[in-house]
Amino acid sequence: MKKLIFFLFFSTAIFSQNYQYATDDVPVKASASSEMGTNQREEIEYFNAFLLPLTQKLSMQAALDKYGSVRLEKGDYSGVNIVLRSNQRLFGHLSLTKVSNITIAAGTSNLKIHNIISSGGINFQAGTAITNSEFKNIESSTIRSVGGIIENNTFINLSRCVLNWDMSNSGYFRNNKIIKHRIHAYYPQIVMKGNSATPSYGNVQLWINMLTPGGNGAEIDNLKTLTWVGVDSESWNWHNYSSKPLIEMKNMGEVKIASISGGNLTATPTPVFDIAADNVSISRKFISSKAAKKSILRGNTNMFLVDSNLESYDTEETNTRFDFKGHSGNKSISLNGVDISSPVTDAPTINKLSSTILGTQNKPWERPVFEPIPNPTGENWMTNRAGKMDQTAYIQNLINTNNIAELEEGIYYIGSTLTIKSNQGIIGKGTGKTAIVGLKDDFPLITGENSKGEVKFYLSNFTLQGGSTGLRIHPLNGSQISVSACIFRHLVFRNQNYGIHLDKFYGFDNNFIEQVSFVNTNVGFFQEIDPLYKGVGEAATMMFMDKVVFYKCQWINNTKALSLLSYRGSNLNAWIDCNFDNNKIVAEMRNYVSSLFANCHFTNTTGDYVVGGESKVEFYSCLFDKNTANATFRLYGAFLEGCTVLDHSNLFKTFSSIGFITNSTITGAIGTLNTGMIVNSSMLSNPNFNKILVNINLGKPTVIIDANPKPYPQLLVTY
Numbered sequence: 001m002k003k004l005i006f007f008l009f010f011s012t013a014i015f016s017q018n019y020q021y022a023t024d025d026v027p028v029k030a031s032a033s034s035e036m037g038t039n040q041r042e043e044i045e046y047f048n049a050f051l052l053p054l055t056q057k058l059s060m061q062a063a064l065d066k067y068g069s070v071r072l073e074k075g076d077y078s079g080v081n082i083v084l085r086s087n088q089r090l091f092g093h094l095s096l097t098k099v100s101n102i103t104i105a106a107g108t109s110n111l112k113i114h115n116i117i118s119s120g121g122i123n124f125q126a127g128t129a130i131t132n133s134e135f136k137n138i139e140s141s142t143i144r145s146v147g148g149i150i151e152n153n154t155f156i157n158l159s160r161c162v163l164n165w166d167m168s169n170s171g172y173f174r175n176n177k178i179i180k181h182r183i184h185a186y187y188p189q190i191v192m193k194g195n196s197a198t199p200s201y202g203n204v205q206l207w208i209n210m211l212t213p214g215g216n217g218a219e220i221d222n223l224k225t226l227t228w229v230g231v232d233s234e235s236w237n238w239h240n241y242s243s244k245p246l247i248e249m250k251n252m253g254e255v256k257i258a259s260i261s262g263g264n265l266t267a268t269p270t271p272v273f274d275i276a277a278d279n280v281s282i283s284r285k286f287i288s289s290k291a292a293k294k295s296i297l298r299g300n301t302n303m304f305l306v307d308s309n310l311e312s313y314d315t316e317e318t319n320t321r322f323d324f325k326g327h328s329g330n331k332s333i334s335l336n337g338v339d340i341s342s343p344v345t346d347a348p349t350i351n352k353l354s355s356t357i358l359g360t361q362n363k364p365w366e367r368p369v370f371e372p373i374p375n376p377t378g379e380n381w382m383t384n385r386a387g388k389m390d391q392t393a394y395i396q397n398l399i400n401t402n403n404i405a406e407l408e409e410g411i412y413y414i415g416s417t418l419t420i421k422s423n424q425g426i427i428g429k430g431t432g433k434t435a436i437v438g439l440k441d442d443f444p445l446i447t448g449e450n451s452k453g454e455v456k457f458y459l460s461n462f463t464l465q466g467g468s469t470g471l472r473i474h475p476l477n478g479s480q481i482s483v484s485a486c487i488f489r490h491l492v493f494r495n496q497n498y499g500i501h502l503d504k505f506y507g508f509d510n511n512f513i514e515q516v517s518f519v520n521t522n523v524g525f526f527q528e529i530d531p532l533y534k535g536v537g538e539a540a541t542m543m544f545m546d547k548v549v550f551y552k553c554q555w556i557n558n559t560k561a562l563s564l565l566s567y568r569g570s571n572l573n574a575w576i577d578c579n580f581d582n583n584k585i586v587a588e589m590r591n592y593v594s595s596l597f598a599n600c601h602f603t604n605t606t607g608d609y610v611v612g613g614e615s616k617v618e619f620y621s622c623l624f625d626k627n628t629a630n631a632t633f634r635l636y637g638a639f640l641e642g643c644t645v646l647d648h649s650n651l652f653k654t655f656s657s658i659g660f661i662t663n664s665t666i667t668g669a670i671g672t673l674n675t676g677m678i679v680n681s682s683m684l685s686n687p688n689f690n691k692i693l694v695n696i697n698l699g700k701p702t703v704i705i706d707a708n709p710k711p712y713p714q715l716l717v718t719y
Helices: 042-046 054-067 347-358 392-402
Strands: 002-008 016-022 049-053 069-072 081-085 089-091 098-099 102-104 112-118 122-124 134-139 145-146 147-153 154-159 163-166 170-175 179-184 190-193 205-211 219-220 224-235 246-262 273-288 295-296 302-308 313-315 323-328 333-337 338-340 403-404 410-414 418-420 424-427 434-438 446-450 453-455 459-467 469-475 483-484 486-496 498-503 507-509 511-517 522-527 544-546 550-551 554-556 559-573 574-577 580-581 587-594 594-599 601-603 609-620 623-625 630-641 649-661 671-679 693-697 699-706
Touching: 002 098, 042 069, 049 054, 049 459, 049 601, 054 069, 069 219, 081 163, 098 323, 102 112, 102 587, 154 511, 154 550, 163 179, 179 550, 179 574, 190 453, 224 273, 224 594, 273 630, 323 671, 392 410, 392 418, 392 424, 392 623, 410 507, 418 424, 446 459, 459 469, 550 630, 580 594, 587 594, 609 649
Parallel strands: 049 069, 069 089, 081 102, 089 112, 098 112, 102 122, 112 134, 122 145, 134 154, 145 163, 147 170, 154 179, 163 190, 179 205, 190 219, 205 224, 219 246, 224 246, 246 273, 273 295, 273 302, 295 313, 302 323, 403 424, 410 434, 418 446, 424 459, 434 459, 446 469, 453 483, 459 486, 469 498, 483 507, 486 511, 498 522, 507 544, 511 550, 511 554, 522 559, 544 559, 550 574, 554 580, 559 587, 574 594, 580 601, 587 609, 594 609, 601 623, 609 630, 630 649, 649 671
Antiparallel strands: 002 016, 323 333, 333 338, 671 693, 693 699
16 A cells, blocks of 8 residues: 655745655655646646647647647657647647648747647748747758748747748748757758848848758848848758859848858868848858858948958959958958058948948847746755655666656655666656655766767756756766757756766767756856867867757856866857856856857856856847956957946956957946957947947057947847
């Protein structure tokens, strides 16, 4: 007989409710009185959806039409095409669920599709506008429309998804956000075509990885505006299927590209770009093609280029265009090939440059709103764990039997590490309803390991509290493992030395970490390098991190939120809509390349700096406020666009730093900024820098356009 007792506990931050505890290996289970509100909103919506069993997959359309919100089990639901309409929800299993063709009906709004692989693709029907909908965690699915109207939608974590929007005859796409888009092998990988009668504009793609397209990467035609931030491509034209460049843009209005990196190692390289537009603004261009032909700007295309490598481009000769380069492989700036070392005085040139720099003021992206972090064990969790039964064997058996252990609501106490191998993991019922708690604090709660190859783990919807580490990942017997495409979503790490510990393996590559929180840790996210590896050659324990995106994650009350000290370059990592509050230091970073923070909050940092290390880091539309750190940055370099720094401490310290500050407001003194540019930024403590355009060399400013700045974000905006 199982003897059940009831335990009442109270979390001052979140909720009060009854829980049941079992005296044997039955999990600690919540009583029926457990109400919604304990989990975060997205978890509540997911678990409240009607669960359609795999055995009833042929009734998926009927279930959607009847219940509106449908959740799928793990498995293959393909075999029936479906049409989705306004206010409906389709949630695949957290490990991703395969379905057949999905059609988004014309006129649809407030739709959500999450965790889906669609073999027939997601097709946007032509007709009235499809608006205000969310498509998240979509894998290996073509996203297409011919003649549709796609407006004010959000696409998040598109993995191996070709994007093909052809509105060349009718329809348009406007003010859509595409956040983290990875495409591999296909070509062309992004096709976006508009028309002049109903123009397309305001679309922003934030973080794009065009990985080894067999031919060209992107074909863009006849858009009024387009913005790309954080672009990387490796070895395009892999199979020599195309003579086109990586990026072809024709008949364009305003093109803005920030942070484009990568290189072409194929036998038949093509150029990086071929662009015909009214105006092109590119910042941080560090991509190389090594092609026989150069990239080219067509016709009357104006170029405003800031912070670039030496690989040049050709221009078609015209009398009306201009070509501005700022620090293109050196510290100088030039206009139409002529160096500028003093203020520009002729009115036509001032007007052209000022008009390009000031642009048009549009609506900034909304600041992210961060939910309270669930605390299912309450403030007395350490006292309450005393004497509880060890349930390690129960959970490990679920993992060994099912690969993915699906835990019910409740608190599970463990006395030794849970081990997961590739394609294994744990899924709970929510960060506020399922918790795994260490009985002691001298072992990792979960250990991810594998003997070789590419490794994928699944962890979602629960809290990990206590133990020495929440999740430790390491190789077996010094083998080489690459941890990729993991499902890490809706997790909370509390009261540990390390939340997530990347412990001396090969690489953590192409992962999407979503709504994961780190509270009261020594180091929230810790990348540990083999001390014997010094950055030369390859090693099984070199421990790099490439192309990892953290989305809507939070770091609260940590000594260090991020410790990222790489020897091998770690490339194109991003933190988007994240919250860093009350940490001693937010990030220490070494050998991080093209890493960016976008639309993040940095508040109440108390240590030596907010973000520091031997790296150059980018910040887009970030807010720094109430930090009492000695400086904002202790970095080799920083690029800021659309940022607001309200703190009065120095912006830079220690290093003779490189800085490019555009469309931003900086309250404190500039500090140790040695080289760079100030573009349309209010430098409230530095009047000599408070101009529309200033060049900096050896710490000395040279005013190029002597006029008052009017800063506002120009990248992460809607029209």
